[in-house]
Amino acid sequence: MPLTLTPVAVLHDNYVWVVDDGHHAVVVDPGEARPVTRMLSSRRLHLAALLITHHHADHIGGVAALKAMSPNCQVIGCAADVGPLLTHPCSDGDQLSLPSMELAIEVLAVPGHTLHHLAYRIGKWLFCGDTLFGAGCGRLLEGSPQQMHDSLLRLVSLPDDTLICCAHEYTLGNLAFAAELEPGNHHIHERLTRDRSARQRNEPTLPSTLRDEKKTNPFLRCHLPELQLAVGARDGNSVTAFTLMRQLKDIFRTA
Numbered sequence: 001m002p003l004t005l006t007p008v009a010v011l012h013d014n015y016v017w018v019v020d021d022g023h024h025a026v027v028v029d030p031g032e033a034r035p036v037t038r039m040l041s042s043r044r045l046h047l048a049a050l051l052i053t054h055h056h057a058d059h060i061g062g063v064a065a066l067k068a069m070s071p072n073c074q075v076i077g078c079a080a081d082v083g084p085l086l087t088h089p090c091s092d093g094d095q096l097s098l099p100s101m102e103l104a105i106e107v108l109a110v111p112g113h114t115l116h117h118l119a120y121r122i123g124k125w126l127f128c129g130d131t132l133f134g135a136g137c138g139r140l141l142e143g144s145p146q147q148m149h150d151s152l153l154r155l156v157s158l159p160d161d162t163l164i165c166c167a168h169e170y171t172l173g174n175l176a177f178a179a180e181l182e183p184g185n186h187h188i189h190e191r192l193t194r195d196r197s198a199r200q201r202n203e204p205t206l207p208s209t210l211r212d213e214k215k216t217n218p219f220l221r222c223h224l225p226e227l228q229l230a231v232g233a234r235d236g237n238s239v240t241a242f243t244l245m246r247q248l249k250d251i252f253r254t255a
Ligand SMILES: [Zn+2]
Pocket: 054, 056, 113, 130
């Protein structure tokens, strides 16, 4: 049975991603339980596992309630980050399988937003939490710029047709920032037009492809001289450019 991917919008602007085979489901970062249980019961899906990228409340708020309703479901994440909620701690490089579903889950450590942030790959889908966003990246709440830069480099090395399933609908705001840094980049303007109309139809701008992120996401373009110039990095170093770009984004306000 082929796998289906469904975003469930929760809280203010979070997506909970659900992967199912028609019978069982894997749920990523349930910040809230009720919209997820509604979706699962409308499709008559049994919860096989919860994948947790990091410990923030908007990613784990629904874990306890979902686990109580489906006591056999596995709760998978980093022990150092999420702690006692987990039934199956995992770490970088692990290849996970589930007893009830035919799929392979690859675990990648991507520190930066938090120190022990994980991403998960299932086929072409990359569940990257608050690390890589549509046209942006997460804030550095625990990690260093070097860590986040290296985590993004790691994600960039995945195949171009990787589908970016991140945890927030931040794409339009991020593209406004990207357009300010690179006013001459037509890929950014095309993506803005496309993603604006998606939002007007109340559809997600995600998943995006890694191919599109490489053309439009300034945080994946810190090695380019024009981006380094735009953020005032003068040493030719992409980590310096990343650091300055992240600081500029932290104070950027869209009109
Ligand atoms: Zn977070």
